[in-house]
Amino acid sequence: MSDSRERIYTVVAMIPAGAVATYGQIAELAGLGRQARQVGYALAALGSDNPESDNPESENDVPWHRVVNAKGEISLRSTASGCEARQRSLLEREGVRFDEHGRIALSLYRWQP
DNA sequence: AGACTGACGGTCT
DNA sequence: GAGACCGCCAGTC
Numbered sequence: 001m002s003d004s005r006e007r008i009y010t011v012v013a014m015i016p017a018g019a020v021a022t023y024g025q026i027a028e029l030a031g032l033g034r035q036a037r038q039v040g041y042a043l044a045a046l047g048s049d050n051p052e053s054d055n056p057e058s059e060n061d062v063p064w065h066r067v068v069n070a071k072g073e074i075s076l077r078s079t080a081s082g083c084e085a086r087q088r089s090l091l092e093r094e095g096v097r098f099d100e101h102g103r104i105a106l107s108l109y110r111w112q113p
Numbered sequence: 114a115g116a117c118t119g120a121c122g123g124t125c126t
Numbered sequence: 127g128a129g130a131c132c133g134c135c136a137g138t139c
Contacts, residue, residue, distance in 0.1 A: 002137095024122055035136090036120095036121040036134090038135060040121060064120085068120090069121060070123080
């Protein structure tokens with residue numbers, strides 16, 4: 001276990017509702033620099049919708065659904081297909097609108113600490 | 114030790 | 127605007 005992962009979770013948990021953050025942004029705030037990959041890797045370790053997975057320390061309070069890539073799209077992961085639909089639903093519930101391309105206007109919803 | 118993989122980012126074409 | 131390439135790091139085989 002790397003403390004970097006907890007740092008990432010902490011940063012993600014700081015994202016307010018109705019706002020989204022990019023992986024690169026999270027990485028920078030977490031002190032990882034440009035390692036956006038590591039951020040996605042850490043989030044993937046959460047198990048997304050696998051509450052059965054064991055991650056007692058990270059808790060499920062991490063709003064991973066507020067994290068999108070630099071294009072403003074929901075990144076497709078290897079497994080758990082359909083999870084993105086739930087993510088989009090959660091974001092829309094928070095007031096985030098998607099365009100025809102199914103992308104988010106980062107210029108409007110991008111979280112700015 | 115070496116090689117492959119992965120929720121990505123930025124730049125070039 | 128979209129696609130191809132490279133780079134960066136950690137974890138796993």
